[in-house]
Amino acid sequence: MLNFEMRTGPDFGSAAPQYPTNGVPDWYRDAKLGFFVHWGLYSVPAWAVQHGEGVNIPTEDAYAWHQYAEWYGNTVRIEGSPTWRRHQELYGPGTSYEDLADRWDASAFDADAFVGELVGAGAKYVIPTTKHHEGFCLWETATTGFNAAARGPRRDLIREFHDATRRAGARFGVYFSGALDWHVSDFPPIESDTDLFRFRRNDEHFSRYAAAQLEELVERFSPDVLWNDIEWPDGGKGDDDYAVAALLRRYFDAVPQGVVNDRWGVPYHGFLTREYRNIPDILEHPWESTRGLGYSFGFNQAEDDRHSLSGDELIRMLVDVVSKNGNLLINVGPAADGTIPALQLAAMRAMGAWLGENGDAIYGTRPWIRFGEPLAPVRYTSSAAGVHVHALDPSTGEVALPAELAGRDIRWADGSAARKASHPDGTVTLSIPEGLRGAAVAVATAG
16 A cells, blocks of 8 residues: 655645645544544445455456455446446446446435444544545535435435534544546546556646535534545645645634645645554554455445454554554445444444443553564553553463563553562563453553
8 A cells, every 4th residue: 555645746846835834633643543434326336356365366456356345436447347247237237337326325324323333432533435536425515416415315414424423522524535536537447556646637627626625525514634535636736726735724724623644645744644554663653544344445245254353353453553653543334325234333332342441541642662562462552640551362361561561550451450470581471360361452551
């Protein structure tokens, strides 16, 4: 996956625009856990080729066999791809991808119940996709009739998400596909990473179109997070009033404690993004790990429990990311009707239960002097309460700690004092209480 902060678009030299100087606010760094919600036309077919252990897809076929169901609108145009073949069989050769807009029935969507599950799972912020690369807008926009208020659901889904999220006391953000919009483009399908940046519009007209949509979102929803994807059109990166530098300045005027990500293709960014990647050590700059519970962001009905994170795996991922100075933006992919699939829901609820008991060791923390120990299943976070020790494999019954923590008062999350065995090298081994050995992660605090 790309590091988007390395892509900074045209070099304007001395004529480069002035970008904001806003950093990453403390609320974001304290939040630690957010939820992406990928929901769109792609949720109607809800299908992509299965990926995972034992599946070997050649690099040259990666886009024709894309793991992301939300890329259905692209893979269906690659003649001979599995998605193309399935679409012909299921819908007939005369049905285009965009025709699915009128088949989208979201009648089961209850925004308060949906967001309640996300907040119950521990989310401090919620970011739905307002427009993915397919170009279908999920809010009632004046810029195009290709939107959820005019077709399909015939509802302003982003307004419903926004209102429910605010009522639940969580922060609200918006995902927006800045430079890819297949609805207003005539390019061939994307079949490589090179095509990803070649087959997109960079003209002034499209730049103004994207800017008008983003400004609508900011004006109507005052989002705490602006999460842009796959850069911004080059025609909107200059010093014009409709260009991204001016858009971001106006955004921060409207939302002073807002934050943006790194996927704008300009020299300015807020937090870094890392997608479906393991980060080996602490990153000094605030960053966000993002991925789906399965191998796709959009719901893929072909996946089962072999392809999706269990509750225990999700909890351990959260702990690992936070120990390295990151936030976890985990994605839920609803079915077309607006319900959360049972497999995803089970993992979410398990994480919520764990955070209910151990949230003090996650929320508001910062990295310790190191994230863990070489080859040892342990992670550290720190707060005013001390160093939080996360034992990633409690079933072993013990966890080894370094000499820096040996002399401290150490207590488990259940309040019990830790039993310590000291070693000549100054390290100690803690005995994990029986009642915590079945947990995904057992937490002790060295005060």
